[in-house]
Amino acid sequence: MVLQRSASAEHNKPNMMHEELLHLLCPNVCIVCRKGLVSGETYCCSSCMAEFDSFSTPSASEEMLRHTIASRFGGKFNFEKGWCHYLFHKGSTLQQALHSMKYEGLFNLAGNFGRQLGEWMLAGSDTLDIDCIVPVPLHSLKKIERSYNQSQKIAEGIAKVLRKPVRSDLLMRKRNTRSQTGLSAGSRKKNVDGAFQALAGIASDHLLLVDDVVTTGATMAAAAAALRNGGAARISIAAVALAAKE
Numbered sequence: 023m024v025l026q027r028s029a030s031a032e033h034n035k036p037n038m039m040h041e042e043l044l045h046l047l048c049p050n051v052c053i054v055c056r057k058g059l060v061s062g063e064t065y066c067c068s069s070c071m072a073e074f075d076s077f078s079t080p081s082a083s084e085e086m087l088r089h090t091i092a093s094r095f096g097g098k099f100n101f102e103k104g105w106c107h108y109l110f111h112k113g114s115t116l117q118q119a120l121h122s123m124k125y126e127g128l129f130n131l132a133g134n135f136g137r138q139l140g141e142w143m144l145a146g147s148d149t150l151d152i153d154c155i156v157p158v159p160l161h162s163l164k165k166i167e168r169s170y171n172q173s174q175k176i177a178e179g180i181a182k183v184l185r186k187p188v189r190s191d192l193l194m195r196k197r198n199t200r201s202q203t204g205l206s207a208g209s210r211k212k213n214v215d216g217a218f219q220a221l222a223g224i225a226s227d228h229l230l231l232v233d234d235v236v237t238t239g240a241t242m243a244a245a246a247a248a249l250r251n252g253g254a255a256r257i258s259i260a261a262v263a264l265a266a267k268e
């Protein structure tokens with residue numbers, strides 16, 4: 023059975039609850055195609071995962087991330103290193119999997135994406151001198167609504183591989199912003215500008231800032247600016263996916 027999914031996921035609660043319930047009742051089916059999972063598969067079957075558009079190498083992902091962010095921010099947002107595992111296309115199996123992760127409470131799936139991302143980071147570098155991992159925070163009201171922060175779970179997955187601490191206490195979202203989905207690049211920047219606040223006097227030298235998807239980089243830029251204000255010297259960024267320009 024393939025269920026219809028709405029592009030405006032946030033306004034589709036009854037269907038989401040139906041899907042969440044379906045997953046609870048049938049945990050052994052693929053969250054994308056609903057076929058039965060076999061041994062070794064969790065949440066997503068291997069044929070759906072094979073459709074995910076992975077970057078060829080970590081450095082290829084960094085290059086595209088730099089290009090995407092430079093095209094929006096010029097030299098105003100400089101980051102130390104950057105990683106993303108997949109290229110995100112609208113309507114793809116990856117979009118369906120990430121949608122389930124974000125809105126259907128499948129936090130173990132977020133952890134799996136995080137572990138994959140951590141391994142991807144290690145594959146591209148022998149020396150990762152990151153001090154700690156900082157997830158992009160949700161506003162407390164949104165966290166109550168969604169029950170968990172997907173970036174936190176992704177960060178925890180990365181932490182298991184890199185063996186570095188997750189420091190969610192370093193950054194908070196002081197303003198409850200609307201979803202970036204459907205906003206133009208300019209509106210995305212305006213929506214998150216000044217939305218974050220970091221703890222003063224951050225002692226860590228090199229932070230890894232983590233989010234689920236980078237589209238224009240506006241959220242990462244606003245969060246990084248707050249961390250710099252708090253005293254962070256170097257900031258690297260990692261996301262499960264980078265949105266393809268379509």
Ligand SMILES: [Zn+2]
Pocket residue numbers: 052053054055056057066067068069070071
């Ligand atoms: Zn599948």
